[in-house]
Amino acid sequence: MDVKTVVITGASAGIGAELGLLLASRGHRVVLAARRQDELDKLAARGGGGSLAVRTDVTRRQEVEALKRRALEAFGGIDVWVNNAGRGIGRTVLEMDEADFDEMMASNVKSALYGIWAVVPHFQEKGSGHLINVSSFLGRVPLAAYRSAYSAAKSALNSLTANLRMDLKASHPGIHVSLVMPGIVRTEFPLRSLHGTPQAAWRAAAAADSQSPREVAEAIAGLIREPRAEIYTNPSSADTALAYFGDVAGFEERMARRRG
Ligand SMILES: NC(=O)c1ccc[n+]([C@@H]2O[C@H](COP(=O)([O-])OP(=O)(O)OC[C@H]3O[C@@H](n4cnc5c(N)ncnc54)[C@H](OP(=O)(O)O)[C@@H]3O)[C@@H](O)[C@H]2O)c1
Structure with missing residues (x-):
């Protein structure tokens, strides 16, 4: 195995x-990053000797x-960097303020740019590497x-990921840049969103076609094995995106009728 x-x-x-x-169980070396040290330490211990918490x-x-x-x-080189950290919000355009927007x-854009600026020069130097940005289906279809x-x-x-991929394609063909767009995933994300998540949204999400974090992790592991430009982790998302862009006004009207 590689x-x-x-x-x-x-x-x-x-x-x-x-x-x-998942990656540690398959023998990869993983560097786990977040703010909660205790949680990271527990996960690194479960992952074994090849896991490092930072x-x-x-x-x-x-x-x-x-x-x-x-x-x-710790490991002498980096092969894959996954910009996965992110945070939601529970306010509409008219409800939010400038601090919410910032x-x-x-949390979702500048954080990933810092990751890009940190690791891509290393990838360029060695002529290979894989950058993966975890976005959301909502980044493509703002429903x-x-x-x-x-x-x-x-x-x-999404835009920055596509720009970077095109920038590197000719000069550094050994560097892959991928976008991952999950749909609804059963994690603490709604609880940890800024200003929480409205009750009605919880009900809608519970009724929707959701995925476990394990399913999404499996999809990302598959992407690491076989790099692609982008993936929707939920198979139904591609059809929804096509329907949305085929007729934005009609799509929104159908959504509004369903909500009303
Ligand atoms: N759950 C969904 O329905 C869903 C759908 C589409 C896309 N996504 C995307 O998937 C990614 C992971 O989400 P999730 O569902 O796994 O959410 P989650 O359970 O809330 O986990 C979020 C992770 O991001 C970390 N994080 C947040 N802010 C951070 C910061 N400033 N610095 C370092 N780490 C930070 C958190 O760790 P600490 O608090 O310890 O720092 C936590 O490990 C996010 O980018 C999210 O936008 C999620």
Whole structure:
């Protein structure tokens, strides 16, 4: 097996934690980054000798640079970097304020940019590597009004990911850049969203076609094995996106009727 060194941000819970455990169980070296040291330590212990916990706040650029240095010191190189940390919001466009918007951009976009700026020069130097940005289906189809600035931040992440991929394609064909767009995943994400998540949204989410964090981790592990430009982790998402872009007004009208 091709053993890889994989850095995962947002690895103390949810999708990132599952991905860390899954990759460690398959013999990969994993560097787990998030703010909750206790959670990271427990997960690193479960992952075994090839797992390293590094406390990191991804909204601080120096801490993301330090994360890269720790990974290089421990394992000598980085093969895959997964920008997975992120946070939702529970306010609409008209309800949120400027601080809410800034927090969404810091947690979901600037955090990933710091990761890109930290690791891509290392990939360029060695001529290979895989950058994976975990976005959301809401970054492509902004269907949830109360996730407003979160959807906007993930849309920005989608664009930056595509720009970076095109920038590197000709000059560094050995570097892969991928986007992952999960649908609804059963994690603490709604609880930990800024201002929480409205009750009606909980009910809608419970009725929707959701995935476990393990399923999403499996999809990302598959992407690491066979790099692709982008994936929806929920198979139904591609059809929904096509229907949305085929007729935005009609789609929104159908959604509004269903809500009303
Ligand atoms: N759950 C869903 O329905 C869903 C759907 C689509 C996309 N996603 C995306 O999937 C990714 C993972 O979400 P999840 O569902 O696993 O959420 P989660 O269970 O809330 O986990 C979020 C992770 O991000 C970390 N994190 C948040 N802010 C951070 C910061 N400033 N610095 C470092 N780490 C930070 C958290 O760790 P600490 O608190 O310990 O720092 C935690 O490990 C996110 O990018 C999210 O947007 C989730």
